[in-house]
Structures are given as C-alpha cells and as structure tokens.
Amino acid sequence: MSDITELSKTKYCKGLQCPKILWLDHYKPEVGENLLSETVMENGNLVGDLARKYFGEYSLVDFSYDKSEMTARTNELIAAGAENIAEAAFLINGLYCAVDILHKDGDGWDIVEVKSSTHISDVYLDDMAFQYYVLKNCGVNVKKVYNLHLNGAYVRKDELDLKGLFIMEDCTGIAMEKYSAVEQAVARIRDYVSVTEEPERDIDLYCEKPYECGYKKYCGRHLPEHSVFDLAKIQKRTAYKHYHNGIISFEDLKANQKSIKLNDNQWRQIDSVLEDRPDEINKEKIAEFLSTLTFPLYHLDFETYQQAVPEFYGVRPYQQIPFQYSLHIEQEDGSLEHREFLAEAGTDPRRALAERLAEDIPMNVCSLAFNMSFEKGVIKRLAELYPDLSERLMNIHDNMHDLMVPFFRQDYYNNAMQGSYSIKYVLPALYPDDPELDYHSLEGVHNGTEASAAFAGLASHTPEEIEVIRNNLLKYCGLDTFAMVKVLRKLKESAAPGR
Numbered sequence: 001m002s003d004i005t006e007l008s009k010t011k012y013c014k015g016l017q018c019p020k021i022l023w024l025d026h027y028k029p030e031v032g033e034n035l036l037s038e039t040v041m042e043n044g045n046l047v048g049d050l051a052r053k054y055f056g057e058y059s060l061v062d063f064s065y066d067k068s069e070m071t072a073r074t075n076e077l078i079a080a081g082a083e084n085i086a087e088a089a090f091l092i093n094g095l096y097c098a099v100d101i102l103h104k105d106g107d108g109w110d111i112v113e114v115k116s117s118t119h120i121s122d123v124y125l126d127d128m129a130f131q132y133y134v135l136k137n138c139g140v141n142v143k144k145v146y147n148l149h150l151n152g153a154y155v156r157k158d159e160l161d162l163k164g165l166f167i168m169e170d171c172t173g174i175a176m177e178k179y180s181a182v183e184q185a186v187a188r189i190r191d192y193v194s195v196t197e198e199p200e201r202d203i204d205l206y207c208e209k210p211y212e213c214g215y216k217k218y219c220g221r222h223l224p225e226h227s228v229f230d231l232a233k234i235q236k237r238t239a240y241k242h243y244h245n246g247i248i249s250f251e252d253l254k255a256n257q258k259s260i261k262l263n264d265n266q267w268r269q270i271d272s273v274l275e276d277r278p279d280e281i282n283k284e285k286i287a288e289f290l291s292t293l294t295f296p297l298y299h300l301d302f303e304t305y306q307q308a309v310p311e312f313y314g315v316r317p318y319q320q321i322p323f324q325y326s327l328h329i330e331q332e333d334g335s336l337e338h339r340e341f342l343a344e345a346g347t348d349p350r351r352a353l354a355e356r357l358a359e360d361i362p363m364n365v366c367s368l369a370f371n372m373s374f375e376k377g378v379i380k381r382l383a384e385l386y387p388d389l390s391e392r393l394m395n396i397h398d399n400m401h402d403l404m405v406p407f408f409r410q411d412y413y414n415n416a417m418q419g420s421y422s423i424k425y426v427l428p429a430l431y432p433d434d435p436e437l438d439y440h441s442l443e444g445v446h447n448g449t450e451a452s453a454a455f456a457g458l459a460s461h462t463p464e465e466i467e468v469i470r471n472n473l474l475k476y477c478g479l480d481t482f483a484m485v486k487v488l489r490k491l492k493e494s495a496a497p498g499r
C-alpha cells in the first residue's frame with residue numbers, strides 16, 4: 001500500500017474537497033463508484049497532448065511508477081538546456097507534482113497547467129498553487145504560473161490554430177497568495193488521513209463540488225428511501241440546509257410544511273409518495289395538447305457528440321455536432337414507418353444529415369420531439385450553416401411540437417414519475433416493465449452519453465466492430481422515437497372519452 005500522507009496535485013485537490021475521499025481511496029476504495037466519464041478523460045489527454053506543441057519543440061518526461069526516475073529525468077533535461085518540458089516532475093517531502101508544461105522564461109521557469117475546459121475554476125487555482133508551492137520548495141525559480149485552457153469562442157477554419165484554440169491566463173498572483181494556505185492545507189489533510197480508524201464525516205455541499213464524489217452512496221447510506229435529496233429540481237444548497245436542520249425524510253418535510261418553501265410539483269411528489277395517490281390525469285388539457293398535432297406526425301430524435309478540439313470547419317470546442325437521427329412517421333390510424341440516418345465514421349456528419357433530414361421531413365408537416373429545445377437548436381445551427389437548406393430546415397423547426405409539455409405541466413402525473421418530467425422517468429412510469437421499451441436490454445448503447453462516446457470512437461475500430469457498434473447506435477436511437485410513439489399513444493388513451 002502506498003503512503004497515505006504522500007500527496008500529488010490530484011490528491012491534494014481531492015483532500016481540499018474532503019479529506020475523507022483520500023482516506024476512503026486508501027482504505028475502502030471498493031465502496032466508491034467511478035463517476036469520471038471516459039470521454040472527459042480522453043478529452044483531457046487529447047488537449048494535453050496538443051497543448052505541448054503550443055510553445056514549439058518540447059521534451060517529454062516519460063511516465064514511471066518510480067517518481068524519483070521522473071524527477072531525475074527532469075533534472076537532466078533542465079541541465080541540458082531544454083526550453084519546454086512536458087510532465088516535468090518534482091518531489092519534495094512527500095509532495096509530488098508533474099507540471100503539464102515547464103516553459104523556460106529567461107533565468108527561470110513558467111508553470112503551465114493545461115485544462116480541457118473553456119474557463120478557469122477554483123479547483124484549478126488550487127492545483128496551480130500546489131505546483132507553485134512544490135516547485136518553490138524544490139528551489140526552482142518560478143517566474144509565472146499560467147493556465148492554458150480552451151477558447152470556447154474559437155471557430156475552426158481549415159487548419160487548426162493552436163494560438164487561437166487556447167487561451168493563456170496568468171494566475172501567478174493567486175498562486176503566490178495561496179502559498180501559506182497550501183502549507184496549512186497539506187498539514188490538515190495529512191493529520192486527517194493519518195488515522196487508521198475510519199473518521200466520521202457528515203455529508204455536505206463538498207460532496208457535490210467541485211466534483212460529485214464517488215462515495216456519496218456510501219456516506220449517505222443512512223438516508224431514508226425518500227429523502228430531501230430526491231426532490232425533483234431541488235437545489236443542492238437548499239437540500240443540505242434542510243438536511244442539517246434535521247428535515248430529511250418526506251415525512252419530515254410534510255411535518256414542516258408551514259415553514260418550508262417548496263414548489264407545487266415538489267409537494268405533489270411528497271404527497272404522492274406518502275399517500276400513494278392515484279394517477280392524476282387532466283383529460284381536457286391533454287386533449288387540448290393533442291388537438292395541436294396533425295398527421296402524419298414525424299417523431300424525431302437526434303444524437304449528437306462534442307469535440308474538445310474541433311476537427312471540422314466552422315465548429316467550436318464542445319459544440320454539439322449531430323451525427324444521427326431516428327424518425328418514426330405516424331399516420332392518424334396509428335400505422336408507422338421508420339427512417340433513420342447515421343453518419344459514416346470519421347466524417348463531418350452535418351451536411352449529409354441535414355440533406356437527409358430535409359428529404360425525410362416534407363414541408364409544413366408536424367414534427368414532434370421530447371424536450372424540443374435541443375432538437376430545435378440542432379436544426380437552427382444546421383440551417384445557419386447551410387443557407388441552401390435553410391428554408392426547409394427552418395420549416396421543420398417552426399412546425400415542431402414538444403411531447404414533454406403535458407408532463408411538464410403535470411397534466412399527466414403518476415407516482416413513479418417522482419416529480420420529474422424527463423423521459424427517463426416518464427417512460428417507465430407509463431410502461432412499467434415493458435420489455436419492448438427496456439433500454440437495459442440493448443447491446444452496448446443504453447443512453448445518449450454512450451451513443452456520443454460510441455460515435456466519437458467509431459473510426460478507431462475494425463470494420464467488423466464498426467458494423468456492430470453502428471447496429472447498436474441504430475437500435476438505441478430507434479427506440480428513442482418508438483418510445484415517443486408509445487408515450488403519445490398513452491396520452492391519447494388517457495384523453496379518450498369514457499376513460
């Protein structure tokens with residue numbers, strides 16, 4: 001087992017968030033969950049590799065489990081007159097850091113911390129302050145501390161422009177200001193983690209920020225089945241305030257109804273759990289919504305992905321790029337036709353998708369999406385990009401209706417929706433245990449995040465693997481629009497006369 005008091009920059013930042021994370025990482029890692037998405041890590045690696053070229057030629061300190069090997073290699077490179085050193089390693093008194101880029105600055109060095117986000121957050125400042133502290137203690141003449149992060153406003157042209165893609169922000173003043181705070185925090189964290197018996201630590205906002213902690217289930221295992229944290233749309237700060245005031249369960253909330261401010265939907269959620277209320281169905285409102293739809297009706301759903309470093313012309317970092325859609329065309333008698341589009345791996349999917357969409361959905365028909373602001377945003381950006389298709393695309397945009405509306409307004413509500421109007425809750429609430437609508441039974445792709453990751457990595461697979469993944473993507477997206485058909489069917493049934 002490693003020495004728990006040894007701190008890297010990652011461990012230091014975790015320890016600042018909550019030292020118990022480090023204790024559990026060391027003694028009970030099995031009770032945690034890994035909440036870091038692979039896509040986030042891949043983006044970080046991609047951006048990190050690219051940023052190394054920001055200052056031109058560089059030397060890389062290869063990773064080794066033996067930290068002294070890395071620090072020795074760093075010293076060799078410094079002695080040899082290197083101008084830029086990637087992963088420059090420093091170790092002193094059990095404090096270790098590998099600087100993303102150590103950049104020569106006259107008779108000293110600049111620390112350059114690379115981030116794949118488009119802005120600086122407090123945790124990055126702590127990370128940089130830790131590096132400054134370690135290097136100063138190692139006797140390095142640190143001139144500047146920079147954060148090099150992506151520029152959210154950068155729009156890719158034919159060639160990638162590194163100077164445009166990145167923004168370099170000077171954080172030297174803050175790193176220097178935090179010097180003694182780092183020293184105190186290191187001592188505090190070490191004191192906390194040095195005990196072998198599990199320390200007590202109550203849950204609080206630090207379980208959410210700056211990163212959602214993977215031990216939340218473990219540390220919150222005392223919470224009742226329906227707690228204040230399960231209320232739909234409750235702000236974390238408010239939930240923790242009630243929790244620390246001893247108002248934790250739905251029963252507690254109900255007992256304090258006079259002094260607690262919740263919205264109508266949240267009270268309804270509480271009542272439906274405590275009283276096991278029957279479904280609430282406002283037939284008139286549902287009928288009114290249905291009367292706005294015309295047939296044939298085009299149920300539409302897009303899948304999109306994002307690139308930290310834009311590969312295609314006209315794309316910004318993290319812009320949503322549509323690569324797939326599913327379309328169920330429903331006639332008034334309920335008969336269905338299915339159409340779909342899935343871009344080829346490694347291509348810019350936008351033009352081909354926009355052309356097919358404009359062919360598949362005729363002018364002046366009614367289209368339907370669940371939470372249509374997303375679909376509308378995708379269509380609008382495509383219309384702006386391709387003026388020749390703009391009229392057709394904007395016609396789809398302008399004739400779109402939102403299937404979420406009756407659930408958002410709670411015209412149709414049942415207990416299983418748990419106060420939510422997201423399709424993730426609505427669908428199983430309307431069709432519990434329906435194998436036809438079971439996303440868990442799909443192969444490989446079960447949600448939008450997995451779909452994005454599958455498409456983003458598609459080009460790196462063999463042709464056989466690509467076929468399997470494409471098939472999984474088509475099934476997943478197809479189920480999304482089929483689910484919409486079924487949701488609409490349930491609304492029609494509920495509004496039918498005599499029910």
Ligand code: SF4
Pocket residue numbers: 017018019020021024201202203204206207208213214215216217219220
């Ligand atoms: S869940 Fe909260 S209390 Fe538990 S380790 Fe994580 S941050 Fe600390």
